[in-house]
Amino acid sequence: MSKEVVISTRIRLARNLKDYPFPCKLGKQGREKVIEKVKSAIKDSNSAIASDFSFINMESLTPQQSVSLVERRLVSPEFISNTEGRGLLISSDESLSIMINEEDHIRLQVIKPRLSLEQAYDTADKLDTLLDENLDFAFDKKLGYLTQCPTNLGTGMRASVMLHLPALEKSKAISRIAGNLSKLGLTIRGAHGEGTEPKGAMYQLSNQVTLGISEKAAIENLKNITIQLVTQENQARERLCESIDVRDAISRSLGILRSALVITHEEALKLLSNVRLGILSGQIKDIDTETVDKLMTAVEPATLSVNSNRQMSPEERDEERAKLIRETLK
């Protein structure tokens, strides 16, 4: 069952070029040089991975296209807050991406479905090696990789899993769990990371410690805690879904999603989360979690606009969202 509570796994590595100041200290020209160096490192390599990447100049995007990248978890909210001298390299299936000139020169990211920390790390490691062949990274023998923010110093790695925890949320166990996790060097927060509120019972669990611990050990730690959380969620779900009121809420949520003509983003996520709970508990049998997971991203405001290829008012978006949901779940 673990593969269904865990929606996706992400590995992110922070790297900086030895001969350049951190992006915040770099002017536009300096940033553009960094972009050129990273692009070349990918393009000039002989790897199959490399030829699959395309480059996006962040300055060329509309605000909605930028926001949609955040909604799809391909870049950080910070990355689009100021797009000057920033670029994105991204693979065709969007599972690999490299933010250039975010907080660090390079933030490479690998996303895999379900719980797959080792595989995601393997891929990230290969991409890192490939870049390392053509670039000179800022590295200290004692400290490890140097990063702009000291919290990333060392491995420069953040590993995280996206978890759907409706039962732990509904039973109010999540805040107690969050408190305990920080003692274990982990943190749990909303789906879009730091400073974001959980929506649709989606939580991001990630490692906090990057110094004095190997990547393997950090991943092992995160994996063990994830498996424990999944077990707790499964147990809480079993108890919760015995209640007729919860089963009623699940059934109504699907009924509303299948019939609404107008729906806000917030309501859609809440109802989709209930439907996902219903699928996991076995109450809903004609829909799979993959469909719901894709919808959860597709109903995000900017992604909805980008996918429909037109400018929409918030009211039009609420209608478009309802239509997409009805057609997907019918």
Add this chain to the structure above:
Amino acid sequence: MSKEVVISTRIRLARNLKDYPFPCKLGKQGREKVIEKVKSAIKDSNSAIASDFSFINMESLTPQQSVSLVERRLVSPEFISNTEGRGLLISSDESLSIMINEEDHIRLQVIKPRLSLEQAYDTADKLDTLLDENLDFAFDKKLGYLTQCPTNLGTGMRASVMLHLPALEKSKAISRIAGNLSKLGLTIRGAHGEGTEPKGAMYQLSNQVTLGISEKAAIENLKNITIQLVTQENQARERLCESIDVRDAISRSLGILRSALVITHEEALKLLSNVRLGILSGQIKDIDTETVDKLMTAVEPATLSVNSNRQMSPEERDEERAKLIRETLK
């Protein structure tokens, strides 16, 4: 369209026997004599109508069976508040009924579907004539039929129509209309008459004046006003149902009714009223108003219990109600 806004028509005649005090002044024995006289008047007649009646001793009913009679609009709430020495004659299709020893000795009632005041009055008149052949009614040449309450004196007739007015209710026009109606000798109130709140946008419109006006004139007046109200409702509906929010509420209402596992009486009526509005506006095409109208009565608490043939807690009833609705509307 008028036939769809008007759900049913009812004619009620109040009659008293000349040689007996009004029921409130009669002891149990006296009441039982009145019951016997009325039963005999029906049974001894040669009419086809007569042989179709069955008799219910109100004292023999369970509280739920009594309440169900009120919910199905076959007797008044007052009639079941004290069942001693009270009886009910009722035709097999429940369209004709005679309350014996309510406020008056006889309250005969005819219910017909849709707007059919003349037909309902014709039937009531025939039943009245049949009773008159075998009973001696208290009648004054100047005043007309004598009744316990002076508001019924004269014709002793209450004619009423049951109207579904969701658009006039939602657009808040109904209170203004109610004020005007009283000046025209009519009154509008909740579905179960005097002192009841409207539920599911169901309103009972009836004549108030029984003295100094013929039955025909009273019926003509009620009919004209009904037709005007239907026109106003139709116009209000057309305006109202242009709104996407109203159309969304209608669509969601059906979605919830088709998926809820638990539903209260109040919520069910509210949602059924929205669905009925959707049928009349043409938005909902796979359900007819007759189905909804039958459900509106079938979901009433006591009727639900009586029809399911078992004692139920309020929680069980909310589940049973949801099940009945799901199965009827699927």
